[in-house]
Amino acid sequence: MKKGFIGFWGLFIAYFIFVHPSIIYYNTYHTSNNTENGMLALFYLGLSFALWTIVLGSTLWLILKNGILAQRNLICIDRHxxxxxxxxxxxxxxxxxxxxxxxxxxxxxxxxxxxxxxxxxxxxxxxxxxxxxxxxxxxxxxxxxxxxxxxxxxxEGSKSKINYILPLIWLVFTAGVIAYYQYAYSTESDGLGWRFLELFHPLLVIPACFILFTGVFYLIFRIFIMGNKTGRDLLELKFKGKKATAEIVQVRQTGTYINEQPQVEYTLQFADQNGKLFHISKKEIVSLLDIAKVSALKQREIMYLPERPEKFVFYDEINND
CATH class of the missing domain: 2.40.50 (OB fold (Dihydrolipoamide Acetyltransferase, E2P))
Structure with missing residues (x-):
């Protein structure tokens, strides 16, 4: 069920990134001289190269980070x-x-x-x-x-191997991008060079949409769902954190909604293991049905880093497995 849900939305988003801009462009009248200014056409070409470099470079980095580099890190972690x-x-x-x-x-x-x-x-x-x-x-x-x-x-003692399918997909995708540049030039230039390029050509719109969509989803996931913490932050708090009970000073709705679920902001205070008092705040998405219950809370358990007490997370966020 979960895989089907992710697959559906993945295909849905991929359609609007890759297919929809092409359908709109190639069903609209264009000429080989869309951009009469040659310098502006070269600017569009450079912008297109820059956008695709960001897309291909960032995806390659993620593949290497979670593949070859992760394999090297696993060996180091197993030893040290x-x-x-x-x-x-x-x-x-x-x-x-x-x-x-x-x-x-x-x-x-x-x-x-x-x-x-x-x-x-x-x-x-x-x-x-x-x-x-x-x-x-x-x-x-x-x-x-x-x-x-x-x-x-x-x-301890586990073994892992590198999945070479993703690098292969990346190479095929990169080859497809290069082939599309060649196809667009051969079918649209009509001897006028890159003047067929314009701001809404798929060579610019597709990478721009890719960056926009992934950026928006990253911000939503990072800020509103993960509470501005990465998976690394949550793991560090789980495995290094110290437990404490925080007093809730105030709970208020921020006015932000995600999937019709309200975001609330907690104002809290707690004392660390040395008795030093800290005043902190944290935002969280809660169920609309739980607003009254959340507003009535007086305390919540947290996990904080002893060396950096201002870095914390609610205990049940990382300990509900």
């Missing part, structure tokens, strides 16, 4: 990471294959600060007959103590 003992409190088979099983496990452990936290992992069990990952069994994690090496933690 901090060892944490964890108890499996729940184990669920997601999919059975001929020689291995995809499994989701829920873990309970003490973090670096001695606080009890929960964490969920999805892993591939290559020896399912040994029942190593049943509820009640103990495993060990290796965690990057500085949280600088993505993906920051792994199961």
């Amino acid at each position: 990471g901090r060892r944490i003992q964890a108890v499996i409190i729940k184990s669920q088979v997601l999919k059975e294959h001929q020689s291995w099983v995809s499994r989701q496990i829920g873990l309970e452990m003490s973090n670096f600060s001695g606080e009890t936290v929960h964490h969920t992992m999805i892993m591939n069990d290559t020896r399912p007959n040994e029942k190593r990952f049943e509820a009640g069994k103990t495993i060990f994690l290796k965690v990057d103590p500085d949280f600088k090496k993505n993906p920051y933690l792994l199961m």
Whole structure:
């Protein structure tokens, strides 16, 4: 269900980025001399190159970051990471294959600060007959103590391999972009060079829409859903954080809605492990039905970094697995 939902919206957005601009452009009358000013045409060409460089460069970086670089980081974490003992409190088979099983496990452990936290992992069990990952069994994690090496933690003794499909898709996509430049020039230039380019040509609109759509979704996810924290921030707070009870001074609606769900802002205060008082605030999207309950809250448990107490998260945000 979740994969189908993501797939549908992925195709829907891809249509408006790649297909819709082309349909509009090629069903509208154009000439080979859309831009009579040759310098302006060269500017559009340079702008197009710049936009596509941003698109292709950023996607390549993400692929390398979560592929080759992540593989190198995993080796480093396995050798030098901090060892944490964890108890499996729940184990669920997601999919059975001929020689291995995809499994989701829920873990309970003490973090670096001695606080009890929960964490969920999805892993591939290559020896399912040994029942190593049943509820009640103990495993060990290796965690990057500085949280600088993505993906920051792994199961001790686990092995991983690089997925070369994404780099291959990137190469095919890049070849497609180059081929489209050649196709557009050969069919639209009519001996006038790049004067057929205009501001709304797909060579400019497609990368611009890609950057716009991904930027908007990133901001919505990062600011309104993740609370301006990255996955790295949340993992660091989970594995290094100290638990505290914060007093709620005020709860107010900000006037922002995401999917018709209101955003509220908490004003809180808490004392760290040294007794120093901190005044903090945090925004959160809540259910419209829970507004009255949220407004009546007097306290909420938080996790904060002992060395940076102003960096915090609600305890149930990272400990609801």
